[in-house]
Amino acid sequence: MSTEAAVIEKVEKKAEPLFSKKNKKLISNPLDIDNPITVQVLGVCSALAVTTQMLPALYMAASLTFVTTFSNLFISLLRNTIPSRIRIIVQLAVVSLWVIIVDQMLKAYAYDISKILSVFVGLIITNCIVMGRLEAFAMGNKPWPSVLDGLGNGLGYGMILMIIAFFREIFGSGSIFGFKIFEAIGVHYQGNGLMLLPAGACIILGIIIWVQRSLNGYREAH
Amino acid sequence: MQTKNADYNVRQSNLYIVLYAAGLTIVCGAALAFASISLKDRQEANVALEEKTNILSTVMTLEDGANIEAIYAKRVRAFVIDYNGTVKEGMTPKNVSVASEYKKKPQERLLPVYEIVSEADANQVEAVVLPVYGYGLWNNIFGFVALASDFNTILGVSFGHIGETPGLGARISSTEIQERYKNKSIFDNGQLVSVMMQKGEGMDYSGDTHKVDGMSGATLTAKGVNNMLQEYFGCYNKYLQKQPIALN
Numbered sequence: 001m002s003t004e005a006a007v008i009e010k011v012e013k014k015a016e017p018l019f020s021k022k023n024k025k026l027i028s029n030p031l032d033i034d035n036p037i038t039v040q041v042l043g044v045c046s047a048l049a050v051t052t053q054m055l056p057a058l059y060m061a062a063s064l065t066f067v068t069t070f071s072n073l074f075i076s077l078l079r080n081t082i083p084s085r086i087r088i089i090v091q092l093a094v095v096s097l098w099v100i101i102v103d104q105m106l107k108a109y110a111y112d113i114s115k116i117l118s119v120f121v122g123l124i125i126t127n128c129i130v131m132g133r134l135e136a137f138a139m140g141n142k143p144w145p146s147v148l149d150g151l152g153n154g155l156g157y158g159m160i161l162m163i164i165a166f167f168r169e170i171f172g173s174g175s176i177f178g179f180k181i182f183e184a185i186g187v188h189y190q191g192n193g194l195m196l197l198p199a200g201a202c203i204i205l206g207i208i209i210w211v212q213r214s215l216n217g218y219r220e221a222h
Numbered sequence: 223m224q225t226k227n228a229d230y231n232v233r234q235s236n237l238y239i240v241l242y243a244a245g246l247t248i249v250c251g252a253a254l255a256f257a258s259i260s261l262k263d264r265q266e267a268n269v270a271l272e273e274k275t276n277i278l279s280t281v282m283t284l285e286d287g288a289n290i291e292a293i294y295a296k297r298v299r300a301f302v303i304d305y306n307g308t309v310k311e312g313m314t315p316k317n318v319s320v321a322s323e324y325k326k327k328p329q330e331r332l333l334p335v336y337e338i339v340s341e342a343d344a345n346q347v348e349a350v351v352l353p354v355y356g357y358g359l360w361n362n363i364f365g366f367v368a369l370a371s372d373f374n375t376i377l378g379v380s381f382g383h384i385g386e387t388p389g390l391g392a393r394i395s396s397t398e399i400q401e402r403y404k405n406k407s408i409f410d411n412g413q414l415v416s417v418m419m420q421k422g423e424g425m426d427y428s429g430d431t432h433k434v435d436g437m438s439g440a441t442l443t444a445k446g447v448n449n450m451l452q453e454y455f456g457c458y459n460k461y462l463q464k465q466p467i468a469l470n
Contacts, residue, residue, distance in 0.1 A: 080229075083239045090246060097250045101257050108261040111268035197389075 018144065026148040030156030033216055037160040038209045042128040046120050047161055048201040054177050056116045057165035058158075059106065063121055065154025067098045068130050072150030075138040082139075091134045092125070099124045129153055164204050172196040274298075280368035280378040281338050281349045298351075299337040299344075305329045307461030315353075320364065324355040328457050335461070338368070349377050352458050356450025359442040361385035363394065363450060369408070373465045376417065379403045381447065391443030402434040408451075414459050416452040419444040 017023075036042045043064075050060045074094050075082075082090050103121045106114035114121065124130060133153050138146040169175055172195030174182040182189035194200045212218075232238055274294045278284055284293075302313040305328065315334035323331040336351040351368045365381035381394040393399050406417045415432050423438035436444050455462075 081233070081242070083233045083242055085234070086239055086243060089243070093246055093250050097253055100254055104257050104261050104265070107268065108264035111265075111272070 027152035030152040035156045036129040048198045051165040054165040057161045059113045061158025061161045063102045068150035068154040071095045072138040072146040075134045076143045076146035168195045276380045280366050280380050307464045320353045320355045354454040358386045358446035373462045374407045374409045376406045391440040407431045
């Protein structure tokens with residue numbers, strides 16, 4: 001009886017496609033109804049700090065996505081061996097490993113960007129999104145769903161970063177990815193200094209949260 | 223179920239935890255050491271290129287995508303001097319770390335000098351770029367100062383910092399602040415007076431060749447910059463005084 005059950009379970013596992021409905025949700029939910037920044041309000045610090053221009057924001061988003069994906073994968077692979085008493089330290093060690101590797105890679109291959117991002121790449125270690133996903137998802141799920149979950153949350157974070165950076169760069173400096181768009185169409189544009197300050201990012205983030213919540217009909221539980 | 227419980231118990235034992243932590247540390251440490259060593263050459267090349275860019279940018283405007291290495295090789299003649307202005311034979315600025323020389327007494331420091339020679343005539347010195355190093359509010363600050371061929375007028379400066387406050391002291395690395403040093407002079411009738419950044423911002427010091435407008439909210443960083451310039455011009459003083467062009 002028990003062997004039969006085991007066989008069925010295995011068959012079921014094999015039958016689940018890589019991008020089943022459940023797995024697709026792991027990626028799509030963080031982009032919308034479960035967004036790490038706008039709904040869970042995590043990782044706001046770096047979202048305010050590195051979004052004055054789109055290019056550094058893109059590198060930051062890619063770095064964080066890389067870190068969440070691979071940390072999730074490794075913690076998920078190790079999840080049955082990690083002693084629960086030191087699990088947070090194990091998670092931190094794995095996150096730090098990937099963050100330092102990303103930081104070193106940026107210093108070697110994108111030196112100018114790494115100077116702009118400065119400490120914020122290192123601070124991915126303390127980004128609540130990464131630790132949050134490890135603790136809430138990777139510790140209890142298989143590697144593949146964990147990878148998708150990490151990827152989804154990284155993309156959800158990156159999407160908001162790029163939206164904020166788009167508005168800040170276009171209103172603050174009149175450019176997109178460093179391309180002076182107003183000059184190109186022959187319009188003189190005086191940059192709005194507020195957009196270059198963290199306060200400008202805070203306002204834009206607030207507006208994004210407002211728009212998203214009113215579209216989704218989301219209400220804070222009391 | 224039985225085995226799972228046994229597994230769980232094993233995982234709670236102190237020996238397992240210690241061994242697990244040790245194993246994890248070794249694996250992570252090895253991975254990081256590997257990453258560090260394999261990327262080191264590229265990172266050092268980036269830092270060296272940045273230094274060359276900083277040296278050149280004090281005297282000329284560099285176009286995007288300019289071949290820094292080629293311009294540097296053609297226009298820069300680098301050598302090392304001591305406090306008395308004597309050239310140290312057989313040494314190049316590559317062997318000298320300004321940061322570690324900074325820890326020595328000024329009289330004992332080895333001082334790199336970068337002469338910018340004319341594009342047409344390699345014997346004609348157009349400017350001289352001197353590295354400076356000091357302490358801001360939170361951490362070290364550093365940079366380069368370019369003096370014109372009269373060894374007195376500042377052609378341009380380039381400052382960098384490690385941890386000054388963004389938006390306040392960190393502004394020393396912005397062109398806005400660095401522009402203020404242009405055309406100021408460091409000697410007055412042959413006496414070294416350096417250039418002082420003043421407290422408060424928005425004042426006009428265009429009539430005073432030894433003062434520049436300050437940075438609002440960053441007086442302590444400005445003090446650090448002033449000390450840095452004063453100290454290093456002092457170090458280079460004998461070398462500058464030795465130059466054939468009469469100081470006025």
